[in-house]
Amino acid sequence: GAVPVVTALYGAGCRDFFVAHAEEGAEIRACAPDANIYVLDGFYEGCTELYIAHSLTPCLGSFAEIADYQALARSQEKPLPAMLNFNIRMNRLGLNKIETKELLDNHATMLAGIDVKGIMNHFSCADTPDHPITETQFKVFSDIARNFDAVFPALIKSLCNSSGLFRSPDYHFDLVRPGMALYGLNPTPEQDNPMHPVVRLEAPIIRTRIVYQGASIGYDATYKFKNDTLIATVAAGYADGLPWSLSNQGAFYWKGYRCLIRGRVSMDMSSIDLSAVPENDRPQVGDFIEVIGDHQNPAMIAKDAGALDYEILTSLGKRYDRRYLSA
């Protein structure tokens, strides 16, 4: 949903977007014509044309990337914009301590031709309150920022993901990068969600039936009924991004009643138990059941599935009919 989401954020005044890959930057350029679009993965082979054609700004995190990007700037005969990304305790992307010192000592040559827009780092543990790594990342990043300020004037500094944003105003610097919070997930999982939910998912019932006492259901007959039970077959399965690990674990909701998933989640379907629903409130074939909504958020599904709440949203299948509502 990058295009409608970026369009809405752009309409709300956002002029800085971070994407993982250059292809994603290219996809959203038309919805955010004069915005800064930063590519978190950095500058990598095969995407040079996308960077130029769509004016993307890489977040450079290694000497090799910096050198390659410098070469591109030379070939374009103009300075090209970049963020510099530092590695502090995350050990995923970014320049390490020794590289950072070397870059500072030799910035005149190593960064020649690169229009350094800013510096960045990423919190790894900010979803846990008072995690010691969070404070370390803040302090080390602050030191790097001071060192770079001595050399480059007016650098943008960016440190916060969704969780960091809610931990301390000290962490905000010039530019924050909320991700999951924009999609209504809870950046402070130890307390109530400060964000409104923004994603709803409903799936239709395509068959109901009584399954009799002693019978089983679904692949490998993993659930056996202790009583005659009203079951609904719902047209959403793991090919739609509902984890197979929800088999005999998760639930969907009808009018607030928790309807347990019975048996294995199939590729295109799931079976739910309507026992909890009073007889005069029961859904019919064609009715849509709540998968994500007022009674079940992605974190609850993730807990049942042994998954991550972010993952529940990034896995939402492409067969769903998506509707974007205005605020």
Add this chain to the structure above:
Amino acid sequence: GAVPVVTALYGAGCRDFFVAHAEEGAEIRACAPDANIYVLDGFYEGCTELYIAHSLTPCLGSFAEIADYQALARSQEKPLPAMLNFNIRMNRLGLNKIETKELLDNHATMLAGIDVKGIMNHFSCADTPDHPITETQFKVFSDIARNFDAVFPALIKSLCNSSGLFRSPDYHFDLVRPGMALYGLNPTPEQDNPMHPVVRLEAPIIRTRIVYQGASIGYDATYKFKNDTLIATVAAGYADGLPWSLSNQGAFYWKGYRCLIRGRVSMDMSSIDLSAVPENDRPQVGDFIEVIGDHQNPAMIAKDAGALDYEILTSLGKRYDRRYLSA
């Protein structure tokens, strides 16, 4: 990948395709112009136009569907084709025992206007050898087939999924419906895979670094290094369909060496340990690492992730550059 796969199967002579939803049938019609395209979900609201426009054949599994489809045939003033789907022990879709008897007794009225092409059922436990439910499903389906043969001449009978197909030639009847086996998964998991692998997945390394003894890696710092360790950051994460539950569990392969995933799988990246790779064989930034291939099949990933092998394939993310090879 429905379009390239159907095109290849059609080229190989296949003239019968089963899809879950009518939208999927519409998508593949152009690649299989004169084929029978059956919709497993049955006949449901809102898709009437797709059935007519793309000549789709529903697998009818309830009286309501049969009546609705009959009404459509009347409005079209011609008989419309259908399969009849029966529920035997699976309790997901299909007509139950009482409904089946009622339908047989009243076929002249209940099926008037419907051109019954065939009957079908689906194995639920055929991936387990000699599962008693498999034999029951076969026997009950055979009885239903005999009863329908007495009324409708030349009905197509279809029972087998991938696993059933390999269990007994008796189960084959007129039409089989392999799914996972076509994609190289093992339909007989208790023994060697009779199918060739058909899916490969590789992801690029975007950064390597030494992570020092005592340091941690990734979100929530869940893995702590006992030794200085060469780590590669790979540009594939749970937003690409690699389950987050592979965190500290799974591995990717380089030249056959198992490279363990360290720390949490991120949205767009994973970190792997290159310790097992001899120094002179190590990959560089830009090299592609095997996720699925000669050394790791989807079942191995599924086992590490607590997932299903089918699910690993249906979850493959849309950001991958897909290339379809000819046989």
